[in-house]
Amino acid sequence: MRSLRAILRRTSAPRLREPAASNANQVTAGVASTAFRSPQSQSLRVHSFVGKLNGPWHKRALQAFMIIVTAHLAEHLVQAYQVYVLKWPMHQARGVLGQVFPWLIHSEVLHYGYALIMLVGIWTLLPGFVGRSRTWWLAALVIQFWHHIEHALLQGQAIAGRTLFGAPVPTSIVQLWIPRLELHLLYNSVVFVPMIVAMYYHLFPSAPEATGMRCSCALHVGPGTA
Numbered sequence: 001m002r003s004l005r006a007i008l009r010r011t012s013a014p015r016l017r018e019p020a021a022s023n024a025n026q027v028t029a030g031v032a033s034t035a036f037r038s039p040q041s042q043s044l045r046v047h048s049f050v051g052k053l054n055g056p057w058h059k060r061a062l063q064a065f066m067i068i069v070t071a072h073l074a075e076h077l078v079q080a081y082q083v084y085v086l087k088w089p090m091h092q093a094r095g096v097l098g099q100v101f102p103w104l105i106h107s108e109v110l111h112y113g114y115a116l117i118m119l120v121g122i123w124t125l126l127p128g129f130v131g132r133s134r135t136w137w138l139a140a141l142v143i144q145f146w147h148h149i150e151h152a153l154l155q156g157q158a159i160a161g162r163t164l165f166g167a168p169v170p171t172s173i174v175q176l177w178i179p180r181l182e183l184h185l186l187y188n189s190v191v192f193v194p195m196i197v198a199m200y201y202h203l204f205p206s207a208p209e210a211t212g213m214r215c216s217c218a219l220h221v222g223p224g225t226a
């Protein structure tokens, strides 16, 4: 009987410790279990990579990611400017890169690819955020998840060669109420705003928040409470 209890204690002990694992561990476990049939060495490698991305590499990774996201949003703003201020016909309003590479605008797979990269980027960099910044970054993740679903619907129609709702071109759900140019400018802005608020709280955390951070992003630690 004593030995049985000892065995039970030994087998249950690691499980009891699991909830205390960091967010990075949880995300890593998710990545490992879905992306790989996790031999331990692979799981450890992913753990250290995602762990570094949310620790020592968080600052550089966020800088690179925010540059890409801002450049993409700027393209949507330029396109809106071309249509509403310069009065260019819609098919000629292709932002900046689209003027040189028109296929960028017309390739549904690129739009979908970008939405997916953005979703994965926000999700991968989430564990590095703590306190208020985490709440706002999470809000951006939820919104981007829906934005990505809309692009998946568009992409699905492009592949299937059939459109939803009897529309002449691939059409997403909210596009039934808001035209595509305005809708995707709106989506990108609505994701961008909580990201900026999250970045603000991440760069200027309160003292309690700063103690939970494993990265070097903080520019100034405030005295306030979280």
Ligand SMILES: [Zn+2]
Pocket (backbone or CB within 6 Å): 058, 059, 062, 128, 202, 215, 216, 217, 218
């Ligand atoms: Zn950071």
